[in-house]
Amino acid sequence: MGMAKPFSHLLIAAAQHHIRTGKKTKLSHSSTLRLAGEVLAVAAGLKPAFLYDYNSAGILQILNYVQQLQSISQIGCRLHILSIADNVLIINLEMMQLWLEMLLLQNNISFIDVSASRTCPGLCDPEVVGVIKSHISDILDHIKAMVADTSQLLSSSAVFSTEWNLCTLFGVLLGYPASYSFPAQKNFDNCLSLVPLRVFTAQATLCRIHTDFKVPFYSFSVPDILYPSIKIGLDAWCEKLKEAFRAQKDFTDLCITTEVVTLTAVAL
Structure with a gap:
């Protein structure tokens, strides 16, 4: 009998078989391992969702890929492929429901107004937050309906409203x-040009691949000028991530780093 293939080979083969957008455009080995790591981070409860942005693969390709990943990795939690206006999110259904419910109850996310008309970023006015929360509530209703259907470990659906600001909602859905x-109805301009941004990155080692392979599974920024006023919330978020990390076995060596960068233009 031949030896079983190493886990990393199985992950690479799964992505290269299912996720192709042309005859020659295979993902690189490092991209396939990072992609698998991001999906496994969702399955391990480290983040509620991951936004697929590796190539223009369609829903069916991503579904087939995640299904194979589930069998290779013995993923026990229910994953869901959610399409929002040509964007594809891979979601941990139960975690997403809990995250959105907690957010609506506890105000545990800082919404930052970066409208182009402002001279510098600031926290959103309560009425703007209220509108965002009503949009989150719409998505939560959709997620609850998906959670209620327990017939399969992997499912897919689509949801969309022209009223939504997808940039704001993706920040929420990705667990930031x-x-x-x-x-967003006007344009995508913002006031972040040359504003010092504090960038947070969380990464960890995927245990079943060689020891030095790090998967970055969170990266987001906040204007440094607002950092003191939202530091308590950010610290609480870091503690919660560490707690979730202790409860899983797929990753080791969690590393949360922060640095301040200044960019001439920031695309949202």
């Missing part, structure tokens, strides 16, 4: 403790 807001 802070999310940018601006009037």
